[in-house]
Amino acid sequence: xxxxxxxxxxxxxxxxxxxxxxxxxxxxxxxxxxxxxxxxxxxxxxxxxxxxxxxxxxxxxxxxxxxxxxxxxxxxxxxxxxxxxxxxxxxx
Amino acid sequence: xxxxxxxxxxxxxxxxxxxxxxxxxxxxxxxxxxxxxxxxxxxxxxxxxxxxxxxxxxxxxxxxxxxxxxxxxxxxxxxxxxxxxxxxxxxxxxxxxxxxxxxxxxxxxxxxxxxxxxxxxxxxxxxxxxxxxxxxxxxxxxxxxxxxxxxxxxxxxxxxxxxxxxxxxxxxxxxxxxxxxxxxxxxxxxxxxxxxxxxxxxxxxxxxxxxxxxxxxxxxxxxxxxxxxxxxxxxxxxxxxxxxxxxxxxxxxxxxxxxxxxxxxxxxxxxxxxxxxxxxxxxxxxxxxxxxxxxxxxxxxxxxxxxxxxxxxxxxxxxxxxxxxxxxxxxxxxxxxxxxxxxxxxxxxxxxxxxxxxxxxxxxxxxxxxxxxxxxxxxxxxxxxxxxxxxxxxxxxxxx
Numbered sequence: 001x002x003x004x005x006x007x008x009x010x011x012x013x014x015x016x017x018x019x020x021x022x023x024x025x026x027x028x029x030x031x032x033x034x035x036x037x038x039x040x041x042x043x044x045x046x047x048x049x050x051x052x053x054x055x056x057x058x059x060x061x062x063x064x065x066x067x068x069x070x071x072x073x074x075x076x077x078x079x080x081x082x083x084x085x086x087x088x089x090x091x092x
Numbered sequence: 093x094x095x096x097x098x099x100x101x102x103x104x105x106x107x108x109x110x111x112x113x114x115x116x117x118x119x120x121x122x123x124x125x126x127x128x129x130x131x132x133x134x135x136x137x138x139x140x141x142x143x144x145x146x147x148x149x150x151x152x153x154x155x156x157x158x159x160x161x162x163x164x165x166x167x168x169x170x171x172x173x174x175x176x177x178x179x180x181x182x183x184x185x186x187x188x189x190x191x192x193x194x195x196x197x198x199x200x201x202x203x204x205x206x207x208x209x210x211x212x213x214x215x216x217x218x219x220x221x222x223x224x225x226x227x228x229x230x231x232x233x234x235x236x237x238x239x240x241x242x243x244x245x246x247x248x249x250x251x252x253x254x255x256x257x258x259x260x261x262x263x264x265x266x267x268x269x270x271x272x273x274x275x276x277x278x279x280x281x282x283x284x285x286x287x288x289x290x291x292x293x294x295x296x297x298x299x300x301x302x303x304x305x306x307x308x309x310x311x312x313x314x315x316x317x318x319x320x321x322x323x324x325x326x327x328x329x330x331x332x333x334x335x336x337x338x339x340x341x342x343x344x345x346x347x348x349x350x351x352x353x354x355x356x357x358x359x360x361x362x363x364x365x366x367x368x369x370x371x372x373x374x375x376x377x378x379x380x381x382x383x384x385x386x387x388x389x390x391x392x393x394x395x396x397x398x399x400x401x402x403x404x405x406x407x408x409x410x411x412x413x414x415x416x417x418x419x420x421x422x423x424x425x426x427x428x429x430x431x432x433x434x435x436x437x438x439x440x441x442x443x444x445x446x447x448x449x450x451x452x453x454x455x456x457x458x459x460x461x462x463x464x465x466x467x468x469x470x471x472x473x474x475x476x477x478x479x480x481x482x483x484x485x486x487x488x489x490x491x492x
Contacts, residue, residue, distance in 0.1 A: 025249075025250065027130065028129055032132075035131070035132050035246070036242065036246055042323075042412070043322055043410070045413060068129065073387065073413050073415050074387050075411060075412075075413075075414065078410035078411065079410065079411050080408060080409065080410060081319070081374075081411055082407035084411055085397040085399070086396075
């Protein structure tokens with residue numbers, strides 16, 4: 001893979017930035033890569049870049065047998081705050 | 093493996109890492125033990141990164157004031173950008189009846205030496221067009237900041253490591269060996285560490301760590317849920333906005349107990365922080381649900397409803413993520429515990445920061461390092477002492 005390749009398209013994070021962060025902080029999980037680089041923090045929440053980051057971590061850190069994927073959080077798809085709030089007076 | 097160090101810190105959150113950094117800076121040999129695989133998997137990774145000075149009450153206010161000052165040059169000091177931004181803060185109300193409370197808040201903050209301004213609703217909307225028509229009055233000040241909490245956690249850890257601190261991840265403390273009123277070793281699955289001092293900075297788990305040392309640390313996990321939105325253009329003036337109800341839900345446990353409002357019961361008061369990237373983080377809530385950190389729709393609905401009341405345009409903005417974190421809450425008085433313990437004599441507590449851990453991390457690290465190396469602190473910490481629980485009967489009795 002070319003170093004300038006963008007891995008996270010939502011947040012425009014390059015492969016080089018991700019590898020640098022992994023080396024600097026000895027990152028072992030995709031969640032940590034996200035926290036340091038913002039990869040996976042965008043609209044798609046790591047659906048595209050998650051598996052790629054897992055592969056990069058595995059390449060950088062040969063000792064890890066299985067890379068922990070992104071922690072899963074709601075919502076599955078982006079949803080308007082207005083929809084989350086529901087109608088006036090409605091709660092449950 | 094047997095290891096000898098000066099200080100073992102249990103917990104690598106912002107509090108533990110700040111303590112590690114401050115000690116390492118003084119040449120102290122530190123080991124940090126963390127049960128999770130990496131950093132920010134607890135409360136340090138599930139918050140807004142907001143440090144709103146005007147929301148602090150004495151005696152914590154003095155700590156917050158000093159801590160926010162320390163944040164100013166933290167990035168330079170640790171050699172890592174924690175994204176400090178002097179964004180100020182606005183506390184406002186959408187309830188006409190709250191007007192006297194806001195005025196009272198304003199006068200009190202002024203007396204406390206914070207440069208606050210009271211601004212009417214109409215004027216507020218002129219200054220910040222995103223605020224809704226329901227907003228009646230607000231109080232602003234410009235000492236407050238926001239930081240990137242992840243960067244604070246990683247930055248402190250990085251700087252501590254460079255100064256020789258050792259980190260043990262995926263390492264849970266199993267046992268403490270105590271002899272003659274002193275902790276002589278910390279036992280984990282893979283390590284046995286012999287320290288001179290042990291610091292309990294285990295956040296919502298600090299009560300469990302306390303048990304291992306034979307003491308009751310009156311902390312329970314308090315759950316907070318936060319909605320994250322997509323990135324939108326930055327607000328013109330205020331990017332750290334709080335609902336006046338926060339003063340009740342965060343600090344007045346009695347009022348929450350008495351309230352019949354289901355929103356207040358869930359501890360929901362609006363806190364809206366717009367990150368430098370344009371994403372809004374929308375909170376806040378306070379629930380006692382044990383160690384369950386799942387997102388719940390009822391609470392989220394209350395938070396979202398409240399958000400739209402203050403900033404109506406949020407209605408049309410996408411939520412991309414919702415998370416919940418567990419904060420260490422002292423169920424006796426809601427105050428932090430920054431203190432030595434009488435027995436074991438080499439045990440130090442740095443916990444109970446509740447929703448204020450990010451704001452208070454720099455000062456807590458400084459004070460605890462002073463406590464260990466000098467035996468005294470540059471700010472008074474008596475209000476946060478462990479001995480304040482001495483005469484509490486049924487200290488084990490939690491509110492839920």
